[in-house]
Amino acid sequence: MSGQALVAGAGLAGSLTAVYLARRGFAVKVLERRGDPRTPGVREQGRSINLGLSQRGIVALREVGLLDRLRPLTVPMRGRVVHLPDGLRFQPYGLAEDQILHSVLRHDLNVALVDEAERLGVEFRWGHRVTAVDRAKPAVTATGPGGAEVHTADLVVGADGAFSAVRTHLGRGLRVDLHQEFLEWGYKELLIPVGDDGRPRTELRALHVWPGDDGLIVAHPNADGSLTATVFLPFAGEHGFAGLTEPAKVRAFFARRFPDTLTLIPDVVEQFLDHEAASLVTVRTAPWHVTTDEGRGVVLVGDAAHAVYPFFGQGMNAAFEDCSVLDRCLAAHPGDLPGALAAFEAARRPHTDVLAELSKRNFVELRDKLRSPLFLVRKQADLALHRLFPDAWVPLYTLIAHTTVPYGEALARSRRQDRLLGAAGVGLAGAALAGTALATLIRGRCRKQVN
């Protein structure tokens, strides 16, 4: 397939889409409202924001031949370290060597994708904001330093994030479903710097979690030994962002709720007061695409199509998986863009809708359950069963993070497993020996279930 493609947004989804489309023979132009991320100074100025790359993202990056180049920039995370008042608990992610997450700087990843896209001939127009889309042509109006310009294309891809302008224009006057919901909690990013001796302040190369129903922190390690922590708090209330506006209050709050952060982040109060609280949004929409009688079309990918809360660490991974699925659909419908886009949406939307729900659920899990002994026993039983039946019994988290089983199927499978666990009365029977004890009980049933 070939033709002109126009991508709105040079973020993670936009730059990877550009790579895929260029490889498939499209002449690709990307319109991005920000400046070139490779401009000297940009990396140093920006905060070190990192993301957890998991299986779905890895598969896509491998597909376009970028994984090996990125590997040196990533830090493996082999499990999660839960910070509790009485110390740390380590929960490994899974069994196999490849069941790890990889922490990577958003900036580094984005630059690698942009570099690769340019190498393949993609043209980036930095500082160009998409302000209108005429879906009937399709044509895109972008406003740049030189004023407004109109570009037409065979394929327009909206990869312009959770508040997508392409999405708005795609839906105007059509029967478009849109569900937009904000969490009552927001977040701020804080840097856990390397120690004065130049060494990391925590040696555990893992995802760190401080759970809690009135605030929680998640931190990923960086290659230089620092970590980026994201503090999630309610917006409202005395102990929310609204109330925590004075140094004394902030210090007292961290001392009470997250005592070890005071040593991990010496300037925690200054950083906290210095950074803006950002909000978290879930967006589901339908349709994701419109096509013309002439066989052209507009389609959404990434956060523009499905923004989810970050509590499953899947937003970027799902966005990358979108790009890979879209590419496969283009391959399967040569010369038939409408067919390809329809196949893409049909293959993908039901699963990202499930991801949105799972990401909401994981908020509740991180907030309320991670400190519950009953819940932890259940998690252990889940993992013990996985150890006994590595293929037949796979915990939900493992299915989401370490496989490419479509999200909806992963959920359905985990529901079956939950029913078995529930039926066996784990929670109630309690006890950490759950795993082995249950195994005998369930072995027969489980086989039936999976085969």
Added chain:
Amino acid sequence: MSGQALVAGAGLAGSLTAVYLARRGFAVKVLERRGDPRTPGVREQGRSINLGLSQRGIVALREVGLLDRLRPLTVPMRGRVVHLPDGLRFQPYGLAEDQILHSVLRHDLNVALVDEAERLGVEFRWGHRVTAVDRAKPAVTATGPGGAEVHTADLVVGADGAFSAVRTHLGRGLRVDLHQEFLEWGYKELLIPVGDDGRPRTELRALHVWPGDDGLIVAHPNADGSLTATVFLPFAGEHGFAGLTEPAKVRAFFARRFPDTLTLIPDVVEQFLDHEAASLVTVRTAPWHVTTDEGRGVVLVGDAAHAVYPFFGQGMNAAFEDCSVLDRCLAAHPGDLPGALAAFEAARRPHTDVLAELSKRNFVELRDKLRSPLFLVRKQADLALHRLFPDAWVPLYTLIAHTTVPYGEALARSRRQDRLLGAAGVGLAGAALAGTALATLIRGRCRKQVN
């Protein structure tokens, strides 16, 4: 309370809000994008679109002293007539004399409200479309024949319908939840004219329903003996609006599905092909209001705050109830507009959220269930129990249409009743004698339930 109030939209909610606010001492201006509905010729040109006025709307109209003036313009509907292939079934709405609906022309109702508002000193600016709202002042920009003008006010009310511009501007950049969903079905309005003898073609002054899972019709009588029928069909497919584009196909479809309409509407094919299919949308949003530190504010009412599918006939009724609740909140918080608006939203939003769900459910009921014998038995049992225990057992439809029990409470109560009916095994036991037989069974329980 007094001050300047600005209402966007002079539809049903806007004109009634204007009446309430003027009565409470506000100086009220209304901005409406359309022309004055009283302009000679407008009534005659417009189609006779009518609505079912039920208890909630009636209470509000009585409160502002308009009910008696409107009474002569309405037509009572004492129940629903279900058109089935083998004939008609009549289902009375309830027991009491006041358990009837009133069919009224949208145009007549709107004009009565506008007249009353003007009598109270409200200024209407026809042909003025709201294009922006600055919620921080608040100020409203409206574009009229003379260009754009900016109005400031103490209170801005967004009564500009399901695609509210006020709502869009109220939420811009804020953490606003928005759920917008379109039904896969749309509708066209058709007129069932009076007979050639000048008499109504059906003598039954009731709401007429032609149920069906591939199309349904609802018709309300008009004062002149005609009826307005609304045909609901899927947009897609051969037997949807997309496929029914040729006279022969349309005639065959009506002949097969709604045979008696061919005599009731002699020009059914011409009307059907002549009218545009319109879409149906559900909108839920939060918050409904924002206020300033100076005690001013913006608030949404009616479809702007909560558009629902029309299958419970409650959209206008809920909008009128909004106006009444808002007025009571203003009375309860004298000199405290932020308090009043917060109280209004807290009192109201949970219930209109429930109405949205009920209206979706009623679509399924009209489409799939109204022809099911089991369902009809259950309905009969419901009504029989109501007859036996008029206060203790009230069917959901009665609670919604014939009382002012808040929607959420109505649903909760009907769920308790459903559990009892279910427990008593009606559906399964079947049989039309359900009513009396059950009564003895349930009498004890039911008493316990309600007292």
